[in-house]
Structure formats: C-alpha cells, structure tokens
Amino acid sequence: MQHSGSLDCLSPAELRLLIRQKDSRIRTTTGLADGYQQANVVVLPNHLADDFEAFCRSNPAPLPLLYRSQSGETSCPPLAKHADIRTDISQYCVYEEGCLVKTVSSLQNYGRQPSAASGPWSDMVCFYLGCSFGFEGKLKKAGVPVRNVEQGRNISMYRTAVGCFPAGKFSCPLVVTMRPIPAALLDAAVEVTHLNPLAHGAPVHIGDPAFLGIQDLSRPDYGEQVELQPGDVPVFWACGVTAIEAILSSKPRLAFSHSPGCMFLTDIPDTPSSPLTPPSDSLEPQHTKAHPEQTPLCFQVSHNPLLYSLASQAAVAKIRQLETVIGEDPGERGIRALFVQDELLRSCLALSHSSSVAITTGFPTHYMHSPPDETDGPPGAIAMATMLLSLGKKVTMLTDRRAVEMNQAIIDEAVRNGVLKAAIPLVTFEDSGPDAALHFLCHHGDASKPRYDHLVAIERSGRASDGNYYNMRGINIKHLVDPIDNLFIAAKDIPGITTTGIGDGGNELGMGKVKDKVINLMPKGSLIACDVPADFAITAGVSNWGGYAVACGLYLLHTCPSHQRYLKKGLGLEPVTPQDQLQDWTANLPSVDKEESFLSTLVKFGIRSGKTAHLAMEVDGLTFHPTHSDIISRLLEVTQRSTTL
Structure with a gap:
C-alpha cells in the first residue's frame, strides 16, 4: 500500500496538512479520509469558466459541481477550512495549449512573479468536482470489497467512446472508473453510490466494457490496472477525469488539474443529508440530488x-x-x-x-x-x-x-x-x-x-x-x-x-x-x-x-x-x-x-x-x-x- 495504516485514521484537515508538507507516504488519496467527499480539481482561465460550468451542468454524472471559486480565489470555504488549493493536492498536472507539460507538487510559483509566463493567478477560476473515492468508505461499510484499495493500487480509469454533451469550447469523451464488484453485491454497491450523487452517484454501466468502447481492461488510460477476482463483475462509474479530457480538447493557454488519483480532500461528510453538503441553492444541479424512492435495483x-x-x-x-x-x-x-x-x-x-x-x-x-x-x-x-x-x-x-x-x-x-x-x-x-x-x-x-x-x-x-x-x-x-x-x-x-x-x-x-x-x-x-x-x-x-x-x-x-x-x-x-x-x-x-x-x-x-x-x-x-x-x-x-x- 502506498500509505501506512496510521494515515487512514486522520481527518481531511490533518491529511491536507501532511500533503502541504510533502509527506512522501501519500501517493494517491484512495482509501484516505474515510467518510468524507474527495474532489477533482480543474483550474481554468476566467474567460472559459462560464463554458465549463455549463459543461458540468450538461454532464452531471462525471462532473458533479461542488464549488466554483471566484477569480483568483485559493480557498474554498464551503468545502474545507483553511485550505489552499495551490498546496493541498499531492500532485498537479500543468497544461499549456491543451498539452500536459509537467506534473508538480505545488502551484504556488504560478502567477507569483509579474514576469511569469503563466500570467496572474487572479485570472484563474477553480472548479471542485465530486470524486468516486468519496463513496469507497460507504462501500466498505456495506460489505462491498474495494479491490483497488485491497490491491494497493490507484483506481483504473478509461477513456470511452461515449461523447459528453458539448458546451461552448468544451467537448470530450466520457471517462469512467472501473471497480470489480462481486455479482451478489451489485445491488448494495448501486444503492450506496446512488445515495451519494456528489461522488458521481450510481454506476453508468455494468458488464462488458465493449459497450463503452473499452477494448482492454488491462490497459487503463489513467491510474493502474485493478484485477477482477472470481465472481466479480466490472462496474463503471462516471469519472471526474473527464474534466482533464475537456482541458486536452479545448486547448486553453494555461490550465491545471489534480493528477488522476491525487484528489483534494474536503471536510464534507459522505452522507448526503449532512449539514456540510452544499445547500439546494448552491451550484449543485438539481438532478444530482439523490431520491431514495429512485434507488436503483x-x-x-x-x-x-x-x-x-x-x-x-x-x-x-x-x-x-x-x-x-x-x-x-x-x-x-x-x-x-x-x-x-x-x-x-x-x-x-x-x-x-x-x-x-x-x-x-x-x-x-x-x-x-x-x-x-x-x-x-x-x-x-x-x-x-x-x-x-x-x-x-x-x-x-x-x-x-x-x-x-x-x-x-x-x-x-x-x-x-x-x-x-x-x-x-x-x-x-x-x-x-x-x-x-x-x-x-x-x-x-x-x-x-x-x-x-x-x-x-x-x-x-x-x-x-x-x-x-x-x-x-x-x-x-x-x-x-x-x-x-x-x-x-x-x-x-x-x-x-x-x-x-x-x-x-x-x-x-x-x-x-x-x-x-x-x-x-x-x-x-x-x-x-x-x-x-x-x-x-x-x-x-x-x-x-x-x-x-x-x-x-x-x-x-x-x-x-x-x-x-x-x-x-x-x-x-x-x-x-x-x-x-x-x-x-x-x-x-x-x-x-x-x-x-x-x-x-x-x-x-x-x-x-x-x-x-x-x-x-x-x-x-x-x-x-x-x-x-x-x-x-x-x-x-x-x-x-x-x-x-
């Protein structure tokens, strides 16, 4: 496993502090902050922000919008106290003209110097999007094995042949995560995840990956291969890495994201009814709300x-x-x-x-x-x-x-x-x-x-x-x-x-x-x-x-x-x-x-x-x-x- 068992008991705030201190034990955040939502993060120039928000609203399963920052804002008060998005993720991706140019452990140097080619941070808007790591704790409590955690691996992520609904400059394929689930526990996995729409909600496909245009499960586009055990069925959830595909396709002059599997840890419990969940008048689209009567079988x-x-x-x-x-x-x-x-x-x-x-x-x-x-x-x-x-x-x-x-x-x-x-x-x-x-x-x-x-x-x-x-x-x-x-x-x-x-x-x-x-x-x-x-x-x-x-x-x-x-x-x-x-x-x-x-x-x-x-x-x-x-x-x-x- 990439991090010791002692980390599993720490709060999101304590873990963010360790990440800020570059603690080498934290390679990915899968299995961490049990009981709390995690977030994908995308940072875009201000002129693209409205288009990207529309893109999120058009594709709520892969892009459940938790919070959109103000231009230049480095904190996210509704999601976490005393957070700084420039330091509180263990690894970031840096994109120029739609190309991944490097990964870094901090964004503090971007926009700090007046002569920096990156331009001022004050021109950037941060988007925080729900992550499927936020439901892994509930899966374990329901008796559903989380194979990626068991195998000490990052989650498998795949680019599909399914196109998202475009909005403005943003258009890209859907990205999904795959978790092997024992056939007898499919209903339990579906119910748990349906009740957490902020973490992508229920699966979007269960069964043969070819339906999604995925030809080989052993070759994920992001993350690591997670192996199926006898009796397992491949189950696919919409994934926030879709936002990274959106960056690649829209080719902004400069953009940042979390590195896949290295999420931002929020203080929001993974219980939908939690008082820390964004209220109904927030950015959360109405159709990402969970209705128990609509719990799928x-x-x-x-x-x-x-x-x-x-x-x-x-x-x-x-x-x-x-x-x-x-x-x-x-x-x-x-x-x-x-x-x-x-x-x-x-x-x-x-x-x-x-x-x-x-x-x-x-x-x-x-x-x-x-x-x-x-x-x-x-x-x-x-x-x-x-x-x-x-x-x-x-x-x-x-x-x-x-x-x-x-x-x-x-x-x-x-x-x-x-x-x-x-x-x-x-x-x-x-x-x-x-x-x-x-x-x-x-x-x-x-x-x-x-x-x-x-x-x-x-x-x-x-x-x-x-x-x-x-x-x-x-x-x-x-x-x-x-x-x-x-x-x-x-x-x-x-x-x-x-x-x-x-x-x-x-x-x-x-x-x-x-x-x-x-x-x-x-x-x-x-x-x-x-x-x-x-x-x-x-x-x-x-x-x-x-x-x-x-x-x-x-x-x-x-x-x-x-x-x-x-x-x-x-x-x-x-x-x-x-x-x-x-x-x-x-x-x-x-x-x-x-x-x-x-x-x-x-x-x-x-x-x-x-x-x-x-x-x-x-x-x-x-x-x-x-x-x-x-x-x-x-x-x-x-x-x-x-x-x-």
Whole structure:
C-alpha cells in the first residue's frame, strides 16, 4: 500500500496538512479520509469558466459541481477550512495549449512573479468536482470489497467512446472508473453510490466494457490496472477525469488539474443529508440530488455480452404489478403454473437497451378456415411496435409467407386508424440452407454485425420436440408455419441478440424456457410443448396482455429517472422529461379505444377468436368487453399512477 495504516485514521484537515508538507507516504488519496467527499480539481482561465460550468451542468454524472471559486480565489470555504488549493493536492498536472507539460507538487510559483509566463493567478477560476473515492468508505461499510484499495493500487480509469454533451469550447469523451464488484453485491454497491450523487452517484454501466468502447481492461488510460477476482463483475462509474479530457480538447493557454488519483480532500461528510453538503441553492444541479424512492435495483439482461441494467424500486414495483395483472387466468388454462418472476421486467429492460427489434406473431390454429389465424397475437405485437417506435427504436414485423398480403393490409389500416404510430417493414424468412438464419439476422452473415438486437415472438406457433407445430388441441399445423423458430435458435449463438417469447399455453415460440413445466402441468403438454427457448418467457392469461404489458413497462422505464440516467450514462440529462416527449409516449400506450378498433380490423379480415373460432369481438373465447377492456384499463391505471418523489 502506498500509505501506512496510521494515515487512514486522520481527518481531511490533518491529511491536507501532511500533503502541504510533502509527506512522501501519500501517493494517491484512495482509501484516505474515510467518510468524507474527495474532489477533482480543474483550474481554468476566467474567460472559459462560464463554458465549463455549463459543461458540468450538461454532464452531471462525471462532473458533479461542488464549488466554483471566484477569480483568483485559493480557498474554498464551503468545502474545507483553511485550505489552499495551490498546496493541498499531492500532485498537479500543468497544461499549456491543451498539452500536459509537467506534473508538480505545488502551484504556488504560478502567477507569483509579474514576469511569469503563466500570467496572474487572479485570472484563474477553480472548479471542485465530486470524486468516486468519496463513496469507497460507504462501500466498505456495506460489505462491498474495494479491490483497488485491497490491491494497493490507484483506481483504473478509461477513456470511452461515449461523447459528453458539448458546451461552448468544451467537448470530450466520457471517462469512467472501473471497480470489480462481486455479482451478489451489485445491488448494495448501486444503492450506496446512488445515495451519494456528489461522488458521481450510481454506476453508468455494468458488464462488458465493449459497450463503452473499452477494448482492454488491462490497459487503463489513467491510474493502474485493478484485477477482477472470481465472481466479480466490472462496474463503471462516471469519472471526474473527464474534466482533464475537456482541458486536452479545448486547448486553453494555461490550465491545471489534480493528477488522476491525487484528489483534494474536503471536510464534507459522505452522507448526503449532512449539514456540510452544499445547500439546494448552491451550484449543485438539481438532478444530482439523490431520491431514495429512485434507488436503483440491478438486473442481468444479457449473458453474451454481459449486461446488467438499472431501474428504480418504484418502477420495478409497478412492472411487477403489471406482471400480476396479466397473470390472471379467466380462461382457466392454468397459465399461472408457467409463471417466472420478473421475466416481464427483464425483457423490458433488454428492449429498452435495444435499437432494432424484430417482432413475430401468427398462430394458425384454425386450419380449417381461411385465414387460419386467431385474434390473439397481432394486437399485442402492434402495441409493442408502436411504443418501441415512440421510443425511437427501429421495428420490423416478421410473418409467414402465406400471410404477407393480409398482414400488410392490416398494418396499413392500423397506421390509418392511429393504432400504429408509423408504417413498419414486413418481412419473411425462408429456410434456404444451414446459414440462412445467420444471413437473415446479420449483415453479410457476419455474427459481429447483427441487424436486430432483440427478437420478440408473441403468440407465435412454436416448434415441438418432434419438429411439428401443435395447437392446444394437439393438431399438427406445421404446413401453415414458416421456420421462424430457426432465428431464435441461431440467435443464441450471436452475441448481442436477445430474445423474448410471450405465450399463454406453452406451445408458443420461446416457451421452451419453461418446457418442463409445460410438459408436467399443461394439458397435452408432452406433445404440444414448444422446444425452442427464449431468453425471457413472459406468460399471460392471454398473450395480447403480455404485449400490452411490455408497452406499459417500456413507458415506465423511460419515465424512470434512474433508468434514463443509466441509459444516457449520466450525460445530457433533463431534470424532467420534456412535455412533448411525455405526451407522445403516453399517446402511444395501448388504450381501450385503440385495441377495440384494431380488434374490429382483424375481424373485418376474417380473423377469428382462438378458442371458439367465432368471427366476433373476442380473443380466446373472452369478449372484448368486459374482459379485455378491463385488463387494459387496469394496466394503464398501474402505469400512469403517479409516484411521489
């Protein structure tokens, strides 16, 4: 370790004195001043100060602004008593024209002599920015190992491919720190850091570093390599060294900063409610304040590549309520036996991270009729599609060749009636050889270039273990079904494609994930059970309800500040969702009127109720009023019920 254990018990003021005296034991400040905030420091010419403050406000996660000094001010009364920023950091970086020219142990000589090339200190403004070292003490108290301290190393810092929101002359990539966290302790680490927004708050990414454009964890851009232990997950926090990148890119005539890992030690306790925390009317942006109700929970949404996502306790609770509503079983199919907790939530999180989604539906259960399709599936598919479009995702609909003309007409009418936000491509898949699925899913058959990052099947006939497709009565309808299952099978081996299956009987594509339950607990289960799994298997009393719930869940995630912050890496955050955007998302939720209109369109095209084959306003033998309309109303009530922050 770079400093002896005796230093660990000293107060920030005592440590600042030792730093001022050039105590050789203090190389970095990681592990020091336990219980207190630490600060990144940037010193800029006065004419750049307003631009830099705007840059901080636009990027609150990496640059939580604790204090902006007056021109020439060397102290920082709100943060520390008897401090002198020119002497109280163990190592400083000196920049000229955007280039690092040297490191020094004091800035006292700068601006002291009238002839100094540096110009007068009175022209300089100091910015103090929160630092992740400020939450390490709380991590240890929560039982979360701090590997960089254990290994006696400076923290690993990486320049990412993620661009900060520019402001004035400042524009640069986000820099992050990485801490290895045991998978079982991710929630604890997220909660502790969320409650300390002055020290960068909750993580901005958990999982594969390639999502951030980081190619090699063993080669940090700043600091030292911190090694993962077995069972650890790489967790990334926004880092104040982003400010150094801002200096390099803006090329001021002269600037200073702390040397990465050598922070300014403040007298501010690391407890957000502390009376020493800057008051609400200080420079601290309102959206860096911690709301306990928005404390995030952590969920794994992808194994290959590894990806976790965050959503607030409030949003998670609502999505679980949606899952309860759609789990009702008025048709008495016994669907509750297939239920798996949080499949809806994980699917919605994965879809939220997606950019291009392919949705497939179509269950030709009425093989004696033309068309053979049923009214369950298309409404849920369109409900998901229109919400995904509203959120800026690319959406493609995938159908059987036999049904292209009919489905194109249905999509066109849905757009005309305002049920679907905009027209979407309608495509088919034909099994033309062993690589057909790979070429369909990926550009030029290159598994590193997928066209879609999520496949969703809702009430889509799924292949059984004998290669056939069965309706709930055990009738083989293989002759009416294209081999879209092959895409779900191929997707398992393509990094970056996640899959969801939505069903209400166990014979639907994706329900292979709960195949054993279907075989043992559902009528004719050993014959009809789908053999093809999806990453997430959402079960519902009626499959359409699962589609409605996904649309509602996506709305909840995109109105969840904690999830939005995670998606945006803490950059360019608005204190509240813009009203026009919120209105668009709300307008694209499923509604009783829209779903009734769409069901009438299906009936007009001769599509029948699944259970009864009635050409009527019903789905799976349940009339739209009151059964389906009631479920839709209840889903909307859960979704739009306000949460007090």
